[in-house]
Amino acid sequence: xxxxxxxxxxxxxxxxxxxxxxxxxxxxxxxxxxxxxxxxxxxxxxxxxxxxxxxxxxxxxxxxxxxxxxxxxxxxxxxxxxxxxxxxxxxxxxxxxxxxxxxxxxxxxxxxxxxxxxxxxxxxxxxxxxxxxxxxxxxxxxxxxxxxxxxxxxxxxxxxxxxxxxxxxxxxxxxxxxxxxxxxxxxxxxxxxxxxxxxxxxxxxxxxxxxxxxxxxxxxxxxxxxxxxxxxxxxxxxxxxxxxxxxxxxxxxxxxxxxxxxxxxxxxxxxxxxxxxxxxxxxxxxxxxxxxxxxxxxxxxxxxxxxx
Amino acid sequence: xxxxxxxxxxxxxxxxxxxxxxxxxxxxxxxxxxxxxxxxxxxxxxxxxxxxxxxxxxxxxxxxxxxxxxxxxxxxxxxxxxxxxxxxxxxxxxxxxxxxxxxxxxxxxxxxxxxxxxxxxxxxxxxxxxxxxxxxxxxxxxxxxxxxxxxxxxxxxxxxxxxxxxxxxxxxxxxxxxxxxxxxxxxxxxxxxxxxxxxxxxxxxxxxxxxxxxxxxxxxxxxxxxxxxxxxxxxxxxxxxxxxxxxxxxxxxxxxxxxxxxxxxxxxxxxxxxxxxxxxxxxxxxxxxxxxxxxxxxxxxxxxxxxx
Numbered sequence: 001x002x003x004x005x006x007x008x009x010x011x012x013x014x015x016x017x018x019x020x021x022x023x024x025x026x027x028x029x030x031x032x033x034x035x036x037x038x039x040x041x042x043x044x045x046x047x048x049x050x051x052x053x054x055x056x057x058x059x060x061x062x063x064x065x066x067x068x069x070x071x072x073x074x075x076x077x078x079x080x081x082x083x084x085x086x087x088x089x090x091x092x093x094x095x096x097x098x099x100x101x102x103x104x105x106x107x108x109x110x111x112x113x114x115x116x117x118x119x120x121x122x123x124x125x126x127x128x129x130x131x132x133x134x135x136x137x138x139x140x141x142x143x144x145x146x147x148x149x150x151x152x153x154x155x156x157x158x159x160x161x162x163x164x165x166x167x168x169x170x171x172x173x174x175x176x177x178x179x180x181x182x183x184x185x186x187x188x189x190x191x192x193x194x195x196x197x198x199x200x201x202x203x204x205x206x207x208x209x210x211x212x213x214x215x216x217x218x219x220x221x222x223x224x225x226x227x228x229x230x231x232x233x234x235x236x237x238x239x240x241x242x243x244x245x246x247x248x249x250x251x252x253x254x255x256x257x258x259x260x261x262x263x264x265x266x267x268x269x270x271x272x273x274x275x276x277x278x279x280x281x282x283x284x285x286x287x288x289x290x291x292x293x294x295x296x297x298x299x300x301x302x303x304x305x306x307x308x
Numbered sequence: 309x310x311x312x313x314x315x316x317x318x319x320x321x322x323x324x325x326x327x328x329x330x331x332x333x334x335x336x337x338x339x340x341x342x343x344x345x346x347x348x349x350x351x352x353x354x355x356x357x358x359x360x361x362x363x364x365x366x367x368x369x370x371x372x373x374x375x376x377x378x379x380x381x382x383x384x385x386x387x388x389x390x391x392x393x394x395x396x397x398x399x400x401x402x403x404x405x406x407x408x409x410x411x412x413x414x415x416x417x418x419x420x421x422x423x424x425x426x427x428x429x430x431x432x433x434x435x436x437x438x439x440x441x442x443x444x445x446x447x448x449x450x451x452x453x454x455x456x457x458x459x460x461x462x463x464x465x466x467x468x469x470x471x472x473x474x475x476x477x478x479x480x481x482x483x484x485x486x487x488x489x490x491x492x493x494x495x496x497x498x499x500x501x502x503x504x505x506x507x508x509x510x511x512x513x514x515x516x517x518x519x520x521x522x523x524x525x526x527x528x529x530x531x532x533x534x535x536x537x538x539x540x541x542x543x544x545x546x547x548x549x550x551x552x553x554x555x556x557x558x559x560x561x562x563x564x565x566x567x568x569x570x571x572x573x574x575x576x577x578x579x580x581x582x583x584x585x586x587x588x589x590x591x592x593x594x595x596x597x598x599x600x601x602x603x604x605x606x607x608x609x610x611x612x613x614x615x616x
Contacts, residue, residue: 258525
């Protein structure tokens with residue numbers, strides 16, 4: 001295994017979008033900006049900072065333009081914005097100088113896509129072709145995110161070939177990177193390793209990113225399997241914020257501090273200062289007024305142990 | 309990876325000892341016996357049911373003899389008992405017909421062993437030689453458990469050679485099986501795989517068992533690494549009960565339902581009926597009056613998803 005593991009990985013922190021969006025209370029813009037600053041201070045180089053969604057549907061992110069205006073540009077830090085549709089792109093483009101990447105999404109299962117965005121996969125792809133093309137033309141790096149890539153809570157198994165087909169389409173539209181989401185935590189390590197070994201063959205030239213949920217406690221085991229399958233790009237959320245709690249009460253995204261702890265302990269460099277990251281999660285915990293689920297936030301890094 | 313994974317694994321359920329011992333309230337004997345019965349009904353073939361500890365030190369397990377008298381013998385189910393010392397063995401032996409296995413423990417780090425049992429490793433080994441010999445002579449199968457096998461919260465790194473040395477001693481005393489405990493969740497998958505690859509060379513003829521904690525969320529990733537390193541015997545706790553919460557608030561043992569979910573989804577047979585196991589955890593949750601931490605207890609098996 002040792003020889004097969006990458007020396008370093010890239011991590012996209014999705015908490016400020018995926019996490020804050022799922023909070024029952026709207027987090028004040030100043031708090032968001034402060035936490036994003038702490039994440040950048042911790043060494044996270046890719047941060048999804050907000051989304052241009054309809055403010056009446058997701059009031060938690062209604063301050064997207066204010067967030068973009070307030071976050072500090074940092075050398076080497078890439079800010080990305082989730083773009084749900086053409087209208088979202090229209091609203092985002094005037095603020096184009098404040099971010100670098102646009103992230104687009106659809107589901108690999110018809111039922112999930114219809115429940116999520118009320119259209120067929122074909123309709124989604126048709127729309128994405130235009131919006132991704134436009135974003136690319138505006139000089140934005142584009143990432144496509146494919147939800148339910150490892151299974152659908154309504155349809156069950158999702159054929160990998162279908163997922164690769166969608167990924168190829170997104171790549172053709174202009175996405176340099178495609179993320180595969182285990183939206184409701186149905187993936188297992190054997191499946192994940194096989195999936196990415198094939199994806200590397202089928203999607204040459206595309207950056208492949210794994211986005212796991214810890215719904216059944218297997219999030220980091222799936223990260224290990226993805227590493228072994230050749231993946232070196234991951235998405236996660238500080239504090240274990242956000243994700244898709246299906247069923248209600250289930251945990252969502254893997255926690256960035258747990259991911260960083262495991263990788264660094266294995267000798268895989270993340271560029272992240274774990275203690276500073278934990279400070280950011282502790283600050284979020286205080287701001288939200290409730291304990292967050294990240295294990296390493298509670299336990300501390302392995303090398304803290306002797307001091308406790 | 310597929311070819312390297314075992315077809316099936318053995319799981320020892322330690323919740324009725326390790327879990328119940330760590331509960332703030334003493335669980336009534338009848339509840340314990342009922343839950344042990346549900347675990348056996350779920351297909352668990354190895355169950356650690358109690359410990360012969362001093363009742364003034366651990367009142368939670370003061371009913372060891374009552375539990376042994378009340379649990380039903382089941383074809384193919386092995387009940388084991390934790391024996392902390394010679395006095396414990398003396399108290400256990402009169403009930404020898406009610407259980408099959410005796411489990412003995414010490415730590416691989418001097419500081420942890422001293423804090424835990426107030427003696428040096430050498431003193432522990434000397435005592436264990438006698439007690440394990442006596443238990444073997446009484447026809448009991450013996451398991452040795454080595455705590456802090458992957459790191460010590462006081463001393464930091466623990467040299468694998470030291471752990472193997474202790475394991476060889478335990479094997480020499482009569483232990484057919486040695487379990488390696490990641491007592492405070494310091495292990496990482498790269499370390500685990502390397503450890504067990506070497507252990508298989510160094511400890512031929514000994515059943516090697518992995519006992520992981522989920523302190524930093526890496527429990528199941530370590531299981532995957534252990535599987536890849538040739539291990540096919542694990543210990544876990546239903547509901548995520550018990551373990552060593554260091555620091556306070558941290559989670560301990562990996563949850564049996566999360567372990568079973570991952571393994572079965574990967575095609576590795578456990579012999580456990582996941583739905584029945586979840587019923588046992590749900591019953592424990594109700595008996596204890598607080599939510600338990602096992603992820604799959606909340607989320608349900610992967611194949612439940614379409615129904616929700």
